[in-house]
Amino acid sequence: MKMIYLKNVATLSFLAEKCLGCGRCAEVCPHGVFSLADKKAWVVEKDLCMECGACSLNCPAKAIEVNAGVGCASAIIKGWITGSEPSCDRDSGECC
Amino acid sequence: MKPLPTRSGCCRAPNNNCCSSDAKDAPLVSTSLSFKDRLGGWKVRWGIGRVNYQVEPGLYAVGKPDGDSPVLVSANYKLTFDTLRKNLVGLDCWLLILDTKGVNVWCAAGKKTFGTSELINRLEAVKLSERVRHRKLILPQLGAPGVSAPEIARRAGFSVIYGPVRASDLKAFISSGYQATKEMRTVSFTLRDRLVLTPVELVQAAKKSLSVFGVLFLLNLFAAKPFDVNDFAVCAGTIFIGAVLTPVLLPFIPGRAFAFKGWLLGLCWATLAVGVLGWFAPGRRLFAAGYLLALPAVAAYLAMNFTGSSTYTSPSGVLKEMKIALPLIVISAIVGSALTIIGHLMG
Structure with missing residues (x-):
């Protein structure tokens, strides 16, 4: 599918x-x-x-x-909080 | 067979027993996984020690490679490394492992740690052009968001061939003279793919919700035990719905936005639970309404977070979804929790 x-x-x-x-x-x-x-x-x-x-x-x-980036909600939220580009950061143990 | 050079949690320095014999000698890796490898893989799927599950970057040998053997490029996440090598049974090839800080190929490519500069530096560091006569590199297709093939050709003189998405297709790809079928090129998101991701989702959601249970516990200390095991079961069930059931049933739940899918299942669960527990009865309706607002919001939030684990959501799409869903989730959760607590204290 x-x-x-x-x-x-x-x-x-x-x-x-x-x-x-x-x-x-x-x-x-x-x-x-x-x-x-x-x-x-x-x-x-x-x-x-x-x-x-x-x-x-x-x-x-x-x-x-294309505006490339990560399609990840928690990365985007973290980007808002820290004021940085959304990125899948493993230090947080969040996504990926 | 020398032990595999791995990185330990505290010290990132290379393990001394790994490549001591001859610096020019690439460590030989086995194509079969030991019990320890399998156990390690199982642990990281549950989020245990996931951040430091790494192998040392560099050049490795599989079988008896020579100057004409293919060079496969990969990441230094040990789960990735193990998946790759177990699919290379009977092959003679080189593995060039990039330093992706222990992150898998696709996510590392997104962050450009599996990237053009790292690849060029690593080619230099292992002096690959002195080891092989050809000038070809086989990269996993999912490394492409981080690596510019035209730039590698220009700056390093190597031509990049993108191999299949899945390591299990590698042997077929190599034996067919580097021809990938459309199926090999396409990322799927099967039930199995989604299922293996859910333990980590569950562990992370459970960690986050500990604070909520802490608040309920404190309220229990100061009021006459308003929350009981039923409340706990209803809340824990919601976490399971958002972090496990929604991801597993993803394509079968109506709607496209992940938050909506989670909200829908959460609402079904909340209605069922509140009904079964008889909380629709007069006098308990305030707090039933609270649960019907708060629980679907929590499930929606957890489901929304699964966008990061899915294989097909675009950042533009996720942003659009969040702009609509997040305010609704926050309001619904706050109002719902307030109603539940007030209803409980009054009841």
């Missing part, structure tokens, strides 16, 4: 004109958001994106942008 989280929230944007068609995005995405057709990548299902940032970081053409 493929689980889908909230709709229309992912910040993923893909600039097709920059794409070199290397297929790296499809290779690294853990949820099959990207697919390759006619030597160009395309976004199959944006709502499956969990904003891990793997595609953007590994794209040699910088054709993908």
Whole structure:
């Protein structure tokens, strides 16, 4: 069963004109958001994106942008309290 | 076989008995897990000693690797290391273990400790280019959020191949000439996956709720024992609902927001418990209402925290969920607790 989280929230944007068609995005995405057709990548299902940032970081053409981060409530709460970026910090024994 | 170099809790220095023979000689690792390894794995699943369950970063050998053997890169969380090596039976390969501070590959990649700079530094430190003739590294796919393959190629001269998500697919991946099926590339979140995560959720939730039970105990000291074993059972049941049952039943509970799923199960539980205990009776309604407000809020909060353990929630989504759910949870919990306590003291 493929689980889908909230709709229309992912910040993923893909600039097709920059794409070199290397297929790296499809290779690294853990949820099959990207697919390759006619030597160009395309976004199959944006709502499956969990904003891990793997595609953007590994794209040699910088054709993908996403506000990457951790989808973890306790990390976000801790970020609010400490005023820092949300991160899965194991010292707290919280998430992951 | 030399003992595995592990890091102890207090001292992070390398264990002296591990690699004393020859610094150039990468420690040989076994592909079978001992009873101690299994026990250690079980303990960290229950949150015991999880923060310091590490192996020493560096280069390891599996089987009899030579200059043409593949190089697999991984994290120094011992549970990760053990999962990897038990899936390499019969292979000759190198393991390059990065210092991820004892965190698994995916979470470490999110924090960039499983990252581009650490990988480049580690390649230098073990002088990998002098050990192998090829210039290929096999990274776990879930390391990709932390590592930029184009940058590794540019700065270190190694080309990154992203292997499968699960270590159990590694042998098939290698023997097929580094071809991964779509299934190997996709993260799942099966019942089994969710089940192994629940002990830690339960332990953490139980720790947090100790303070609540402390307050109830204090109230019991000063008033004429308003709280009894029924109250305890109802509260403990709620923690179980939020930290265990909601994660396990996740895809079957209506709604998409985790907090809503937890709230729904929490409401079912609270209604059932209050009904069975006869608290809907006249005169007890104030405190029944309190429980019906507070318990689902607690379950919602615990379920919301499971977003961090799930494999498919985006930060934008979690933020949206929290902005709506958190104020409701806080108000509901405070008003509910107040009503319950007042109702108890009056009853």
